[in-house]
Amino acid sequence: MEYKISRKLDLLPPSGIRKINEKALQLEREGKNIIHLEIGRPDFDTPEYIKKACIKSIEEGNVFYTSNFGTLELRRAIAEKLEKQNHIKYDPQEEILVSVGLSEAVYDVLSVLLEEGDEILVPDPVWMNYLNLPKLLGAVPVTYQLLEENDYQLDLDEIEKKITDKTKAMVIVSPNNPTGGVLKKQTLEQLAGLAVKHDMMMISDEVYERIIFDGETHLSIASMEGMKDRTVTLNGFSKAYSMTGWRLGYVAAPAPIIAAVNKMHQHLTTCASSFVQAAGVAALREEKDELQLMVAEYKRRRDYLVSELNQIPGFRCRMPGGSFYVYVNVKAFSMSSAELCEYFLMEGHVAAVPGSVFGENGEGYLRLSFANSYENIAEAVERLKKCVAELIKAGKIK
Structure with missing residues (x-):
């Protein structure tokens, strides 16, 4: 039988990150010891108080559908968080929707905002969903550059030149995935002015906001003058609270947008798991020092990894201000980023992601996650050093 798969799926390439991960897992099944620096998954367990809240909720019988929008208790907790930490006041009943992870929220939001032929400005490099999903929806992702020499800040002149009547x-x-760059206050203020000038909606992905270092400050563009009504803020629990498998995210936006997002959300997932939402309430309201301890350990790993990588011939990387990734410049090698990742995986048993996965500007870079133990990261560095030494012998550095 011939299976006639929709041609739309040709616009949606497989995840480059998962491709590396699957190959790494196959090597593990064959008995190889692989160090995983490819997946953006915290290696910490979910804090105990969150797990207990989930178990308690199940034991109390909270195992049924909730409102499509999410439980009012969780939406109120999210609204409290956004007002206290991000300085934005949202109505929990009309301006917040709970999603099944951030990935669902991204699809829902893009689906309701974009029509065929619309243009959407997307950073390059970026998490691939923002490049691929608009194409699936018949829209056009127009990329703007995030460059190492600009410390991965936006070029406002470039962006304004790319705005058209279809934008x-x-x-x-x-903080950015994959670069770890954090947008400065001045950059965001100028961008807000540009959005108002051109009557443009902003989609602000802030899922790494709590993983930030060196006195950097996360700012939500929705908190700036005139921006709440033209901003959709996306966030979730996966990265900050080490809850990747719990699949819990949220959208905060003006009421008409939330109502539209809910139409898509109803048909896709109905609601997030009831007992997981109870865990989300606990995460927000009962947090003590768990996140600070995790971020302190991330910083220790980051400092070590950046210092060591910059001593390897052909490697160059900036100190990321946020997230748990280092973005390594490997343009000195006469190999593509994909070829380098393949070599490091097969010969050094270190899994990394080629920058080409994240857009055209990603070629010549590798993304390494330091969401792994300090000991594993130290071992990965030693393996990479040996691999690079062999590449130097083979004349693979330009």
């Missing part, structure tokens, strides 16, 4: 929205991700 519907713009995506910003801060």
